[in-house]
Each structure stands twice: as C-alpha cells, then as structure tokens.
Amino acid sequence: MHVTAFGQHRLEATAPWGLIQKRAEEKVTASDKTHSPTDLAHFAMLSRGNCWLSVEGIPKPIPLTGGDCILLARGTSIVMRDSLRTRPRLSFREIGARAKSNVAHYGGGGAPTTIVCGSLSFDRANLKPITQLLPRFILIKADEARTLALHKTMQALASEMAEQAPGSEVVATRLAEVLFIQALRAHIASEWEWRNQGWLRAIFDPQVGAALNAVHDSVSTPWTVESLAAAATMSRSAFAVRFKELLGQTPLEYVTEWRMQKAMQLLQQRDKKLIDVARSVGYESDAAFSKAFKRVVGANPGEYLKRGA
The missing domain is CATH 1.10.10.60 (Homeodomain-like)
Known part of the structure; x- marks a missing residue:
C-alpha cells in the first residue's frame, strides 16, 4: 500500500466541547482528488488533556489521556468529547474546515485538550478495501508497547505538515507510511479485546x-x-x-x-x-x-x- 497523509490539523479544544463523525459525513477531498469509500483511514493523537471516545458497536465509552492514539477505518462512527454529559455539536469535517494554518479552535473556554488528527489515503490498488483487511478501530494507549516511536513519528508528521517547508509533502508521505506500520505494530502488541478482528484475526x-x-x-x-x-x-x-x-x-x-x-x-x-x-x-x-x-x-x-x- 502507498500511504499518503492529508487534511492534518491540530485541534485546540476547551471544555465543554464535543465532536461527531458519521459515515455520511466522510467525503474527503485531497489534492483535488476525491477518494473512493475504500481507501481512507483517519488517525488522531491526544497530545494534551483528557476526553471520552464513543465508538459505534462498542458498548462502553473509552477514556482517553495524553499520548493515546486511535486509527479509524472509513465508515466508523465516533463521538469525542470532554464529558459524557456534553452533546456533540460539530463534525470533525466542520472543524477541519475551520482550521487556519493547520490549527483549529473550538469549545467553551474551560479545561484545554489538544488533538492532532488527519487522514490517510491508500493509493495502491487493492482487491480488498482497507476496512476488510484491518479492524475498523485501533486504540493504542500511551503506556503500551512500541508507543514511543509512534508518538515521535506523529509529532514529526504534525511538524512537517504545519511548517510546509520545501519537501514537506514528500517527507509527510514517508512519515505517514511509517506511522501506519507503527500503529499496526502497537495494535498487534496490545491486549485489547477487539484486537483480533478482520484479516489480522486470521493471521494470528x-x-x-x-x-x-x-x-x-x-x-x-x-x-x-x-x-x-x-x-x-x-x-x-x-x-x-x-x-x-x-x-x-x-x-x-x-x-x-x-x-x-x-x-x-x-x-x-x-x-x-x-x-x-x-x-x-x-x-x-x-x-x-x-x-x-x-x-x-x-x-x-x-x-x-x-x-x-
């Protein structure tokens, strides 16, 4: 797979805040190319603060803390918010459209949370879409194996896409490939109950x-x-x-x-x-x-x- 990162931005959220991502809102355009429904994934890293993540199909909300990373296959509906009492009012797509110089601000002025997020496209033709090969949701906790390298890659990717220096697009693409592999390694090393789903389940x-x-x-x-x-x-x-x-x-x-x-x-x-x-x-x-x-x-x-x- 040839992996390309795009649409990356840093969200500076202050409580109360809540975001939702639904399947119908995932049409994303990158570099004047609209991707098909089978070649996208989304990633996010909580670099500061705490929040709650609700994933369609998983009964209980998941608490996230600084350093936690998630990787979502296209078509996975989620809600991310500062408190389970907060009602999400905007989508991730709407927040991304608000970003200026790859930074978006949202919330009511309370406790701060910083989230680095973006999308990955898989450009090489594949017989099976990424959603069939991999679990639709991957969570890598900050205290799990192999997370140090993953966090460093995420930070380097955020830096490249924020500065837009000469060659940043090429470097960001290479970092996106590394990020994807590191996320899979950390996921495989994890003990989460939904690890063995999809193609990975058969491999293991x-x-x-x-x-x-x-x-x-x-x-x-x-x-x-x-x-x-x-x-x-x-x-x-x-x-x-x-x-x-x-x-x-x-x-x-x-x-x-x-x-x-x-x-x-x-x-x-x-x-x-x-x-x-x-x-x-x-x-x-x-x-x-x-x-x-x-x-x-x-x-x-x-x-x-x-x-x-």
Whole structure:
C-alpha cells in the first residue's frame, strides 16, 4: 500500500466541547482528488488533556489521556468529547474546515485538550478495501508497547505538515507510511479485546495463520484445500469451516485473490511479459491467467493497465 497523509490539523479544544463523525459525513477531498469509500483511514493523537471516545458497536465509552492514539477505518462512527454529559455539536469535517494554518479552535473556554488528527489515503490498488483487511478501530494507549516511536513519528508528521517547508509533502508521505506500520505494530502488541478482528484475526490464528503464511511464502505452489489443511495441521473439513468463519471466503478463493493481488503488483512494473507474470503466480498459460484475472479483478490484464495509466 502507498500511504499518503492529508487534511492534518491540530485541534485546540476547551471544555465543554464535543465532536461527531458519521459515515455520511466522510467525503474527503485531497489534492483535488476525491477518494473512493475504500481507501481512507483517519488517525488522531491526544497530545494534551483528557476526553471520552464513543465508538459505534462498542458498548462502553473509552477514556482517553495524553499520548493515546486511535486509527479509524472509513465508515466508523465516533463521538469525542470532554464529558459524557456534553452533546456533540460539530463534525470533525466542520472543524477541519475551520482550521487556519493547520490549527483549529473550538469549545467553551474551560479545561484545554489538544488533538492532532488527519487522514490517510491508500493509493495502491487493492482487491480488498482497507476496512476488510484491518479492524475498523485501533486504540493504542500511551503506556503500551512500541508507543514511543509512534508518538515521535506523529509529532514529526504534525511538524512537517504545519511548517510546509520545501519537501514537506514528500517527507509527510514517508512519515505517514511509517506511522501506519507503527500503529499496526502497537495494535498487534496490545491486549485489547477487539484486537483480533478482520484479516489480522486470521493471521494470528495458530492454524489458519500457518496456512496463510504458506500461501504468502509460495504463491505459485498448486495449492489445494488438502495441502492447505496439512499446512494448518487440521482435517480438510475442519480447516475449510474455520477458514470460512475467519475470512468469509473459501481457502481457494483466498489463494486466487492473493495471486491476483501479486499479479497486479507485477503488472504495474511493466517490464515483465504476461506469461512470466502468469507463471510467477502459479499459472502455466497466459490464457488461463487472463481468465482468472478478469474474473477476480473485473478486467483483463491489458484493460487493467490502461485503466491505471
């Protein structure tokens, strides 16, 4: 994935204050490009003060303190406020539009809270949207493992986007990629009950994860349900049921999608013959490969390259 940060600003809030983000309010435009509903995530770090976070689908509000970070997949509705008694009146999008020199002010003049927030776009074409690959909500507490590097990256990113010095856009993009990886590392190291959701849940399953790693390590192997079950040290039937439960698709559907994902990356290099790409992902003929590619991606390899030109 190619990750780009945009729309970053610092919110200086004073109590009482409350913000809401709903699915219908997430249309975001960056660099004159409107992103599709599948390639965005939002991040925030509480750098000063305390507040409450309510996330759709999680019963209890979550208290946040200085240093806590959150990463949200697009379509995740949240409320952030100084007190559970405060009624949110503005959206994050409205506050972002108010920002001047990347700083926004909001609230009633009471206790201060500072939040650094922004969005990430994922520019590389992916068969599955980010919301299916990762949990819709990631919380990294300030006292958890790997947070020091994450906080330093967040601060560096905020500085680059605030100063707008020569080369800031390039540096900010690189920092956004690092930020995303560090957030995932900290999330994986956490003990939060919603850690193992989505694709990560399958990866960390001891048996299904072993089968997935086998596919990732050798995409050209002629995998069957039997051979994948053997890699998972499970019976064929038990493996097929568990795999479908975790990933929502059959083992061979996953193998085909992974092959096409790798093929998309190879095709974008534009220096390989079609038959070489086909053989790299386990197909003996370019015709069989092209047929599978069109079924999964929705276009044949040539059409796919023209579409992305």
